[in-house]
Amino acid sequence: MTDLIPPEQWTVYSEFLTEIMERRIPFAVGGGLAISAYTGCVRNTKDMDIFVLEKDSEEVVDITRRLRFDEFTEVPYDRTWSYRSSRDGYIMDFLWKMLNERAPVTEDWLTRGWELQVRGVPLRLLPVEELIWSKLYILRIDRADWPDILSLLYARGVELDWEHMLSNLGDDAMVLGGVVNLLRWLCPGLACRFPESIWAPMGLLPPPFSDAEVHHERVALFKSAHLFAGDLP
Secondary structure (H helix, E strand, C coil), X not given: CHHHCCHHHHHHHHHHHHHHHHCCCCCEECHHHHHHHHHCCCCXXXXXXXXXXXXXXXXXXXXXXXXXXXXXXXXXXXXXXXXXXXXXXXXXEEECECCCCCCECCHHHHCCXXXXXXXXXXXXXXXXXXXXXXXXXXXXXXXXXXXXXXXHHHHHHHHCCXXXXXXXXXXXXXHHHHHHHHHHHHCHHHHCCCCHHHCHHHCCCCXXXXXXXXXXXXXXHXXXXXXXXXXXX
């Protein structure tokens, strides 16, 4: 993961991270860093998504200002659920609610994810289940995060805490079913290894048995091999 954050970029981020850890403010990292770690599909990123509790949000904003970060206002955003700052061209996004305010960040979001070492600094990642949940509603004409969800399901679907995720989703489980249904068409053998109990809550029938882990011809139709870790033809 060190290669994802060049030294000059890390210099900007590490100053903030040192401060927030010294103050013992709980946080978790999402975005491209978390996607890369969980999926193995490594991608560079010029920003960092930091998830915090709403009660800590103003203190976090004050830290950025003291460390000479400016509020990033080139793209309008809703200040009620996030804050965007930048320094030297590198962006840090702070989030304490989902963009549609479907759910707030809770302590569970900040403690259940992987711990990742980046340049010797331990960072807690957003849990896969919450990462998927937070990306599920980002489906706009100018941006769609469902490809990220496909990558996460491919890499971590067998080991997911589906009960936890479906409980969080409630009636929205059928929205996740839309993504899962596409994944099982692309990767039928993989979908067969998902727990049988998940299909009905998502409004889907259990998939028929298939020994084809990945249906390469279907993947090729979407030119989507880049979504899945490994060397798919």
